[in-house]
Amino acid sequence: GAVVSQHPSRVICKSGTSVKIECRSLDFQATTMFWYRQFPKQSLMLMATSNEGSKATYEQGVEKDKFLINHASLTLSTLTVTSAHPEDSSFYICSAPTPRAAFFGQGTRLTVV
Amino acid sequence: AQSVAQPEDQVNVAEGNPLTVKCTYSVSGNPYLFWYVQYPNRGLQFLLKYITGDNLVKGSYGFEAEFNKSQTSFHLKKPSALVSDSALYFCAVRDKGSGNTGKLIFGQGTTLQVKP
Numbered sequence: 488g489a490v491v492s493q494h495p496s497r498v499i500c501k502s503g504t505s506v507k508i509e510c511r512s513l514d515f516q517a518t519t520m521f522w523y524r525q526f527p528k529q530s531l532m533l534m535a536t537s538n539e540g541s542k543a544t545y546e547q548g549v550e551k552d553k554f555l556i557n558h559a560s561l562t563l564s565t566l567t568v569t570s571a572h573p574e575d576s577s578f579y580i581c582s583a584p585t586p587r588a589a590f591f592g593q594g595t596r597l598t599v600v
Numbered sequence: 601a602q603s604v605a606q607p608e609d610q611v612n613v614a615e616g617n618p619l620t621v622k623c624t625y626s627v628s629g630n631p632y633l634f635w636y637v638q639y640p641n642r643g644l645q646f647l648l649k650y651i652t653g654d655n656l657v658k659g660s661y662g663f664e665a666e667f668n669k670s671q672t673s674f675h676l677k678k679p680s681a682l683v684s685d686s687a688l689y690f691c692a693v694r695d696k697g698s699g700n701t702g703k704l705i706f707g708q709g710t711t712l713q714v715k716p
Binding site: 491493496497519521528529530531533536578580582583584585587588589590591592593594596 | 634636641642643644645646649688690702703704706707708709711
């Protein structure tokens with residue numbers, strides 16, 4: 488079946504630093520990937536749609552300069568949280584759609600201290 | 601506007617008993633509906649989907665869901681719950697406005713607790 492790999496699974500960083508999260512589709516090509524943020528015991532909030540070879544599409548209220556998305560190839564999208572602050576601490580999940588269903592990465596627990 | 605609602609924050613079931621996790625939707629036209637399960641600190645795992653065809657859809661781990669157009673519902677069911685089924689469950693509908701990008705709209709999630 489389709490596999491989406493997300494790395495790292497857990498990261499702790501200091502305020503002001505940047506963190507990069509990778510999302511790879513391992514056995515299929517994904518021209519589109521999605522980045523979600525999830526707060527404890529809450530649903531997934533779509534942050535942006537990552538488009539291979541073009542700019543990402545951000546949802547309303549999501550700062551594109553803070554959450555940089557790059558979709559450099561058909562199997563890799565990256566989310567960089569720039570100048571991280573404690574309020575950016577959250578669980579970030581990527582997703583890649585296939586004709587069958589959308590498949591999700593394992594998620595990244597980001598803690599900013 | 602398209603939306604999905606899961607009216608129960610938590611469902612408690614004894615092991616071996618049948619379980620139901622409820623989901624209702626609001627979509628114009630024919631919906632594409634999905635169920636996903638999430639274990640702690642993990643991504644979402646696909647359980648099943650309804651696109652067209654039989655209203656009863658069978659999925660992974662013994663789960664099934666029944667599409668009911670008149671009640672606009674897509675409840676998740678399992679005849680006999682296992683303790684290992686305890687997790688967070690999400691109902692989702694494909695956002696038709698996004699074309700074929702696969703963008704999903706999620707319900708709020710329902711925590712399923714299966715007790716021994």
